[in-house]
Amino acid sequence: MRRVDRRGVEVPASLVPQSPGRKRQSKGASELARNLLAFAEGRPKDMAFTAYSEDSVKAGLHSLFHGKCAYCESFYDATAPVDVEHFRPKGRVAEAEGHPGYWWLAADWDNLLPSCIDCNRRRRQRLAGPDGAPMADSTGKADQFPVDGAHLADHLAEIGAERPLLIDPCRDEPARHLAFRVDPDPLLALVLPLDAAEAPQRGAAAIRVHGLNRLALVQERTRILRRLELLRDVLARLDEAAALIEASGNAAARKALAPIEFAVARLLDDMRAMAAETEPYSAMVTQWLRHWATDLSRDD
Template structure:
């Protein structure tokens, strides 16, 4: 997950467009929710449609470069984008709340998501060994209607939602690097995501949980980011395939780093005075090697561009590399 700032342009016109009845979707859903309940006491679900329009999808695709807002996977290769409601529109999991229907068509509440991050499904999560033990058990992950909070749930049509204190990260409002870290090491743990902690030597196993409440408790005990822990669990950011993709990025970066270092060693060895004295072509060869080092570093830097998949992993690796140099 990487931070993305919404552009200042007006929201897509479909979100406030009036239909044949002369009403906006907000006006229609308000009337639906205020109508008397039927005799069976169950209100039929309102059929939202504004958020699914092409102009909304195009804006989100441009804003996130065709990537899932949560896991940074390119979604186009596997399925059409899911336009996801950060605050769920029709219901809230484990509560009797009717959902945030009044902001279902609000631009700031919409994000692009891949199917795995947005829909509840059983996912396989990796088992790390050695000091990590069992990081996460197999669990059902995917956001669906989940929206855990630490504060007070907003009443329908509330304008100020700040008192809710959401436990899920929103990349357009939050800075994910303040809450999430990637294991950049080698072995089975490579690519795993952890909530950021102020403590050294914390076993990430204590941060795992079957649900967001258990994840929050584990994070609190470890003085780790509760929002990071809950977001990892709810969005399924440690599902097996995703961890493998992140690990592949790390392996490629490590190979490029090693290659760059080896080329530097060769350039240094042939730059010795006794070598330069023997062959006048050596200085040109050294310059070529240094240029090649620069090209390798440029390739590594390009992997951290916002347009690239898992760019936050590459950015974290480059930051770590800078600290090691």
């Protein structure tokens, strides 16, 4: 999970909030007005939620997150259509029996995130245990929304008074709560709670609810780490070769330094590119690169 600035994409036309100056309100604004009336008149069954599923919303989320799941950073198009996920669930809340859900935020652009099916839909999954051994559990957000304290009662409550345990990558800084295991011995790309000693433990909640250590997901992240470790080893060998050539004093051999330097530059560019926001698991790659830089500074 990585921080994403929602201002990078305009609010989709279908979700523009109600404005007194507009002759024709957006689908989302009209839907909210109808749902407010149904709630006031005690007709919850008449509430409808369709504006959030418009193609323009999906396109906006796709652009904002570069086609990646907001929670696990996997490319979702390779396996299944995207789920337009409500950070605060619209229909009900698993942890609060009788809670009607955050229905007033169903068409709120700030409450919507793109999610892969595995992070969003609750089902039995194979997880990677602390030692990498498979274990089974039910994961996937669905209508879960744990909070520290009480849930908001209705649309009149101040949203800032609620303290979610889950991490919203557009409001929170995931790197404050989540870290990846990037040590090469053993090479196992688990995500770990960075706030384990704090309260509330938001990192642990996100890992548990979204299943961020699903076995297949851990295996895919580990594959990326293996590639980084391989590139690091190649760079080390190239540096050794360049040092030997320099020490030899052989003028003919020194001609090999230019292509070696070119190869080093290309490999470093490739590693940096893997940390770009457009790439899968970029938060993990960024952490790995920082870890490597720290190791290099210690060696110096």
